[in-house]
Amino acid sequence: MEQLHLxxxxxxxxxxxxxxxxxxxxxxxxxxxxxTVVDRNNYHTFLALLYQVAAAELDAEDxxxxxxxxxxxxxxxxxxxxxxxxxxxxxxxxxxxxxxxDYDYLIVGTGSVTxxxxxxxxxxxxxxxxxxxxxxxLKNHIICCFEExxxxxxxxxxxxxxxFVIVGGGATGVEYSGALAELISGPxxxxxxxxxxxxxxxxxxxxAEYLVxxxxxxxxxxxxxxxxxxxxxxxxxxxxxxxxxxxxxxxNGETILTHxxxxxxxxxxxxxxxxxxxxxxxxxxxxxxxxxQIMNDDHxxxxxxxxxxxxxQRVLPxxxxxxxxxxxKASQNVVRQIAGQAPEPFRYxxxxxxxxxxxxxxxxxxxxxxxxxxxxxxxxxxIHLFNLIGFRNRIMVLTNWAWDYLLYERxxxxxxxxxxxxxxxxxxxADSTTKLK
Amino acid sequence: MEQLHLxxxxxxxxxxxxxxxxxxxxxxxxxxxxxTVVDRNNYHTFLALLYQVAAAELDAEDxxxxxxxxxxxxxxxxxxxxxxxxxxxxxxxxxxxxxxxDYDYLIVGTGSVTxxxxxxxxxxxxxxxxxxxxxxxLKNHIICCFEExxxxxxxxxxxxxxxFVIVGGGATGVEYSGALAELISGPxxxxxxxxxxxxxxxxxxxxAEYLVxxxxxxxxxxxxxxxxxxxxxxxxxxxxxxxxxxxxxxxNGETILTHxxxxxxxxxxxxxxxxxxxxxxxxxxxxxxxxxQIMNDDHxxxxxxxxxxxxxQRVLPxxxxxxxxxxxKASQNVVRQIAGQAPEPFRYxxxxxxxxxxxxxxxxxxxxxxxxxxxxxxxxxxIHLFNLIGFRNRIMVLTNWAWDYLLYERxxxxxxxxxxxxxxxxxxxADSTTKLK
Numbered sequence: 001m002e003q004l005h006l007x008x009x010x011x012x013x014x015x016x017x018x019x020x021x022x023x024x025x026x027x028x029x030x031x032x033x034x035x036t037v038v039d040r041n042n043y044h045t046f047l048a049l050l051y052q053v054a055a056a057e058l059d060a061e062d063x064x065x066x067x068x069x070x071x072x073x074x075x076x077x078x079x080x081x082x083x084x085x086x087x088x089x090x091x092x093x094x095x096x097x098x099x100x101x102d103y104d105y106l107i108v109g110t111g112s113v114t115x116x117x118x119x120x121x122x123x124x125x126x127x128x129x130x131x132x133x134x135x136x137x138l139k140n141h142i143i144c145c146f147e148e149x150x151x152x153x154x155x156x157x158x159x160x161x162x163x164f165v166i167v168g169g170g171a172t173g174v175e176y177s178g179a180l181a182e183l184i185s186g187p188x189x190x191x192x193x194x195x196x197x198x199x200x201x202x203x204x205x206x207x208a209e210y211l212v213x214x215x216x217x218x219x220x221x222x223x224x225x226x227x228x229x230x231x232x233x234x235x236x237x238x239x240x241x242x243x244x245x246x247x248x249x250x251x252n253g254e255t256i257l258t259h260x261x262x263x264x265x266x267x268x269x270x271x272x273x274x275x276x277x278x279x280x281x282x283x284x285x286x287x288x289x290x291x292x293q294i295m296n297d298d299h300x301x302x303x304x305x306x307x308x309x310x311x312x313q314r315v316l317p318x319x320x321x322x323x324x325x326x327x328x329k330a331s332q333n334v335v336r337q338i339a340g341q342a343p344e345p346f347r348y349x350x351x352x353x354x355x356x357x358x359x360x361x362x363x364x365x366x367x368x369x370x371x372x373x374x375x376x377x378x379x380x381x382x383i384h385l386f387n388l389i390g391f392r393n394r395i396m397v398l399t400n401w402a403w404d405y406l407l408y409e410r411x412x413x414x415x416x417x418x419x420x421x422x423x424x425x426x427x428x429x430a431d432s433t434t435k436l437k
Numbered sequence: 438m439e440q441l442h443l444x445x446x447x448x449x450x451x452x453x454x455x456x457x458x459x460x461x462x463x464x465x466x467x468x469x470x471x472x473t474v475v476d477r478n479n480y481h482t483f484l485a486l487l488y489q490v491a492a493a494e495l496d497a498e499d500x501x502x503x504x505x506x507x508x509x510x511x512x513x514x515x516x517x518x519x520x521x522x523x524x525x526x527x528x529x530x531x532x533x534x535x536x537x538x539d540y541d542y543l544i545v546g547t548g549s550v551t552x553x554x555x556x557x558x559x560x561x562x563x564x565x566x567x568x569x570x571x572x573x574x575l576k577n578h579i580i581c582c583f584e585e586x587x588x589x590x591x592x593x594x595x596x597x598x599x600x601f602v603i604v605g606g607g608a609t610g611v612e613y614s615g616a617l618a619e620l621i622s623g624p625x626x627x628x629x630x631x632x633x634x635x636x637x638x639x640x641x642x643x644x645a646e647y648l649v650x651x652x653x654x655x656x657x658x659x660x661x662x663x664x665x666x667x668x669x670x671x672x673x674x675x676x677x678x679x680x681x682x683x684x685x686x687x688x689n690g691e692t693i694l695t696h697x698x699x700x701x702x703x704x705x706x707x708x709x710x711x712x713x714x715x716x717x718x719x720x721x722x723x724x725x726x727x728x729x730q731i732m733n734d735d736h737x738x739x740x741x742x743x744x745x746x747x748x749x750q751r752v753l754p755x756x757x758x759x760x761x762x763x764x765x766k767a768s769q770n771v772v773r774q775i776a777g778q779a780p781e782p783f784r785y786x787x788x789x790x791x792x793x794x795x796x797x798x799x800x801x802x803x804x805x806x807x808x809x810x811x812x813x814x815x816x817x818x819x820i821h822l823f824n825l826i827g828f829r830n831r832i833m834v835l836t837n838w839a840w841d842y843l844l845y846e847r848x849x850x851x852x853x854x855x856x857x858x859x860x861x862x863x864x865x866x867a868d869s870t871t872k873l874k
Binding site: 069 | 498512515536580627832837840
């Protein structure tokens with residue numbers, strides 16, 4: 001049933017408070033629309049630094065920012081803490097777990113989720129690195145492995161506890177491998193004087209023949225070299241066939257005894273569009289018109305990771321810059337539509353890409369130029385600090401980093417209780433029983 | 438069966454890594470003993486600031502410090518992350534959830550736990566404020582109450598969501614009432630522009646006729662005045678008869694509709710001694726000899742909150758200074774025993790007491806002198822910072838406080854998932870369903 005909006009401002013609903021959603025909302029500030037931003041968390045997560053939370057380098061709070069603060073001085077934007085379940089396109093309505101919301105224009109930025117490619121055991125036994133809860137659960141697990149290893153007398157069991165397998169040689173897998181190596185060789189060596197650290201092994205598995213494939217060749221090579229120097233065993237052309245609680249089995253039949261498989265090998269579009277009958281590609285992302293509208297509905301825009309934006313024969317990557325730029329453009333197009341103008345096509349301005357391998361080591365590619373090593377790490381640091389929302393977060397993160405950098409101690413390695421994330425098991429530090437002498 | 442320790446250093450086990458346990462351990466550094474510190478958490482919690490975590494003023498990590506770091510350079514001290522279940526005095530052995538530990542000397546500093554006095558509903562429906570998990574759960578719940586209230590159209594239900602009852606006018610109850618009032622009148626007013634804040638009510642209930650009874654009268658009066666000025670309804674001589682999920686019922690028959698009862702009205706000694714057949718008082722604390730040894734066992738010392746130390750016709754209060762001083766003395770006495778000397782009696786050096794009511798408002802009593810207001814708050818700040826273990830924690834806490842103080846924003850009010858603490862319910866932010874227009 002079509003609703004009448006006499007004398008009412010058009011309603012814009014934005015689902016997702018990631019980079020795309022927040023920038024879409026900001027673009028609509030003080031425009032003649034009523035905006036509701038819906039997210040299942042009351043905080044924005046700075047996902048680019050999630051791996052540092054999982055490596056006990058940053059606190060969870062350092063990379064989160066309360067969404068309501070973003071809109072303090074913007075009267076036409078409200079926030080709803082809710083989980084959007086379904087888009088009812090016929091009635092232009094969003095069903096959430098706590099309320100139903102009418103919209104005139106909808107901007108969907110629910111992002112991406114981990115894809116297991118239905119490989120047996122991954123959903124049940126691997127750790128993911130896509131949400132703050134998952135990062136905290138992984139950190140807790142790593143510490144618990146060391147706690148258990150410190151009292152485990154059986155050498156094979158101890159080695160399995162001290163073997164950490166990261167699957168996926170993209171940015172997340174590479175960055176986490178490096179950060180984990182530094183966590184272990186730094187504070188954990190001091191925390192566990194009774195552990196023989198030659199028994200510790202970090203293995204990075206990549207199914208293809210390159211790490212960080214989209215980067216220029218010299219940075220790909222530098223990344224492998226740098227990780228190897230840090231003690232990470234980089235193994236290319238190695239695909240995982242199955243994961244169990246105590247081992248990873250490779251496609252070539254090899255078995256690695258481990259309690260820790262970190263799965264960063266795949267992402268796909270989040271489920272909301274597919275669950276709402278909106279056509280999606282094989283990777284769950286939504287094919288769009290150049291205007292960022294979905295194919296057969298002028299009132300729905302998709303932005304960020306969830307958007308399959310084709311440009312120059314490629315689909316744009318799932319990165320913050322695409323999310324920000326598409327969020328801004330979607331809102332601009334909504335404003336144009338309301339003013340009776342035609343939406344404009346989106347055009348991505350590529351600002352380059354970067355990867356941090358460890359302290360003092362990064363790779364940056366801007367256009368045809370590349371930077372490696374310390375200078376690249378400084379660029380990485382500045383750009384990430386700049387992009388953190390909120391002055392306080394920048395201070396806290398910088399303080400944490402400075403502490404980490406100057407004193408080589410990571411002070412946040414507590415095992416706080418955390419909710420069990422779907423698709424991963426949380427190891428209790430008291431899983432096994434041993435007799436101490 | 439008595440064990441022989443030929444050519445072996447005596448084994449000292451310290452249970453609990455609170456102030457008492459850590460200072461006991463430090464006192465034994467590089468002494469001719471093998472020390473094992475046992476705690477169920479791998480971090481020390483600075484309990485004096487727990488209420489600030491529950492008021493979204495500090496991050497949980499700010500007041501926690503990894504125990505293993507404390508012992509980095511002390512070869513004769515090791516740490517075991519375990520939950521001590523029972524002391525087997527006959528065999529001089531500790532049973533934990535993961536291992537059994539032999540001891541020659543035992544120092545027990547497992548502290549205090551919340552006491553509900555078996556008042557109906559308190560264990561099941563009230564929030565506690567004794568552990569980091571409980572503080573985080575309470576913070577999440579407060580934010581969720583505001584989230585729900587922001588979309589609740591029934592006035593009575595909304596008022597119940599916005600009524601916060603703190604039970605107990607001791608230091609924790611007073612400090613939390615003040616911090617909660619400031620959280621609400623500061624950032625939450627800005628976060629929830631649609632809420633009518635005249636509907637918000639904070640009620641502090643105290644069964645006796647004074648707040649902070651052990652403080653001098655002028656500070657007690659100042660505390661009531663200050664809290665009232667901040668909008669807290671201080672109600673003296675009001676005892677709670679029952680708590681349900683939706684109300685607090687007082688002994689006088691009055692009913693307060695609320696979803697939030699914070700129970701700070703009672704503490705008692707932790708269960709380990711009682712569970713091990715060691716005689717305890719009605720409040721669970723262990724009666725001791727002047728040497729801090731238990732009555733009929735020369736090999737067991739009790740320190741901190743768990744110790745009922747009688748001095749000058751009073752039992753020493755459960756405060757950090759008593760824990761620290763008793764921890765040091767217990768270890769000194771262990772060293773004396775090993776050297777064949779008699780243990781010495783413990784004597785408490787009272788350094789005064791303090792209470793923080795809010796930003797810029799505190800009360801301090803040192804000997805016969807008292808301080809109130811801003812000067813007292815500065816003293817409180819310096820002493821608390823000084824006592825935080827670890828240089829990093831001090832920087833982070835100071836940064837957080839400075840941020841809070843200068844900009845009147847509390848940036849850590851995220852609803853992160855947390856484990857449900859025993860004895861309290863964690864409100865999901867999606868408990869009720871409403872229809873938004």
